[in-house]
Amino acid sequence: MEKIPILRMGEFLLVTIQVDMHDRLAMALQDDLTHMITVSEAKGVLIDISSLEIVDSFIGRMLANIAAMSRVLDAETVVVGMQPAVAITLVELGLSLSGVRTALNVDAGMELLQSSLNGSKVLYGSHID
Amino acid sequence: MNTIPMTTKKSTTLAQLITENEDFILAEWMREMKDSVRRGDLIKESELRGECANFLQLMKDALEVAGPSFQNPAWDKAREMLGDLSRTRAKQGFTPSETASFVFSAKRPLFTQVRQHYKNDPDGLASEMWAATELLDAMGLYTAEVYQTAREEVIRRQQEELLELSTPVVKLWDGVLALPIIGTLDSARTQIVMESLLQAIVQTNSRVAIIDITGVPTVDTVVAQHLLKTVTAARLMGADCIISGVRPQIAQTIVHLGINLMDVTTKATLSAAFAVALQRLGVTFVRETPQKR
Numbered sequence: 001m002e003k004i005p006i007l008r009m010g011e012f013l014l015v016t017i018q019v020d021m022h023d024r025l026a027m028a029l030q031d032d033l034t035h036m037i038t039v040s041e042a043k044g045v046l047i048d049i050s051s052l053e054i055v056d057s058f059i060g061r062m063l064a065n066i067a068a069m070s071r072v073l074d075a076e077t078v079v080v081g082m083q084p085a086v087a088i089t090l091v092e093l094g095l096s097l098s099g100v101r102t103a104l105n106v107d108a109g110m111e112l113l114q115s116s117l118n119g120s121k122v123l124y125g126s127h128i129d
Numbered sequence: 130m131n132t133i134p135m136t137t138k139k140s141t142t143l144a145q146l147i148t149e150n151e152d153f154i155l156a157e158w159m160r161e162m163k164d165s166v167r168r169g170d171l172i173k174e175s176e177l178r179g180e181c182a183n184f185l186q187l188m189k190d191a192l193e194v195a196g197p198s199f200q201n202p203a204w205d206k207a208r209e210m211l212g213d214l215s216r217t218r219a220k221q222g223f224t225p226s227e228t229a230s231f232v233f234s235a236k237r238p239l240f241t242q243v244r245q246h247y248k249n250d251p252d253g254l255a256s257e258m259w260a261a262t263e264l265l266d267a268m269g270l271y272t273a274e275v276y277q278t279a280r281e282e283v284i285r286r287q288q289e290e291l292l293e294l295s296t297p298v299v300k301l302w303d304g305v306l307a308l309p310i311i312g313t314l315d316s317a318r319t320q321i322v323m324e325s326l327l328q329a330i331v332q333t334n335s336r337v338a339i340i341d342i343t344g345v346p347t348v349d350t351v352v353a354q355h356l357l358k359t360v361t362a363a364r365l366m367g368a369d370c371i372i373s374g375v376r377p378q379i380a381q382t383i384v385h386l387g388i389n390l391m392d393v394t395t396k397a398t399l400s401a402a403f404a405v406a407l408q409r410l411g412v413t414f415v416r417e418t419p420q421k422r
Contacts (some may be wrong), residue, residue: 083366086333086365091361102364104367
């Protein structure tokens with residue numbers, strides 16, 4: 001069975017979803033990721049969905065769930081690189097993912113995680129001076 | 130029944146009649162048209178005469194080949210000319226009846242000729258009249274139809290242009306986009322606004338988007354919901370939205386309708402929103418010379 005790789009980058013975990021998500025793959029990712037957070041004691045999770053072109057309500061909820069689970073395990077989650085079409089679909093589905101932090105790309109997401117780790121106050125993906 | 134040979138015979142007569150009395154018919158036709166359509170401002174008389182003569186010629190040719198059945202391929206040329214004529218008329222601003230009277234004005238001169246030809250043959254007169262009427266009616270209907278289609282085409286194009294024109298996304302600063310919305314927001318427009326904004330966010334890598342609603346006349350629950358959808362979609366992509374240009378009346382309406390805009394930053398003016406956007410990006414401005422009062 002195909003698997004979504006979870007890479008470790010310092011204190012963060014990097015998940016790049018490059019295949020079309022189906023429900024079983026999503027459940028497996030949820031299992032793997034929670035396990036990985038516990039094992040590696042990661043402080044942040046970055047999920048890159050820039051290659052994801054199709055989402056349904058299940059995948060949308062799964063993203064929200066992963067963010068909530070990570071928070072319980074003391075890791076921040078940032079979802080980055082969402083395609084415009086995907087964003088529109090999620091909004092039309094009524095999923096605003098209000099508990100999930102978002103950033104434009106991996107770069108901005110990393111910055112966001114880094115600054116939240118440093119304890120500085122972060123709002124909307126950028127610093128407030 | 131022997132309708133088909135009869136029609137063919139009669140139509141040949143119609144063609145004959147036109148050939149024999151072309152000048153008379155043309156002159157009468159022009160006179161008729163002048164009485165019903167006084168649009169010297171839109172079309173020159175010489176031009177109109179040329180069109181009439183042309184069409185009469187095409188009509189004659191078609192009648193000789195296929196008789197008065199307007200759907201026959203032999204009538205293609207005549208139909209094409211009639212179609213072009215209606216389209217041009219529609220664009221020039223003729224009314225539908227003025228356009229259709231191009232065809233219907235030909236009735237009297239044609240019928241006069243038919244009546245003269247069948248002076249001593251009531252049956253022949255009746256059937257020939259019927260054939261001619263049917264033909265002219267078919268042409269008239271066709272004219273009206275093309276006219277209508279041409280007008281609808283114009284309306285559709287204008288709507289599209291309006292939609293395109295009214296949703297520009299402008300870049301105010303590196304990382305700051307502005308979307309001035311002018312006009313009422315409905316579902317179709319929201320879709321376009323949302324798509325163009327999100328596309329621009331990806332292209333310019335912007336972190337803050339300002340939606341300016343100074344030009345939106347009213348905000349009801351539907352418009353507010355559309356705005357919130359756009360804000361949420363932008364947030365999902367990692368950009369932050371500010372709504373600016375909220376006029377006093379609109380602020381009152383929003384509160385009276387019980388719309389919750391608590392999660393969205395709102396500002397009264399575009400400049401205030403821009404200041405917030407720059408602050409979020411960590412950009413500061415310093416005045417070099419003291420302000421003169």
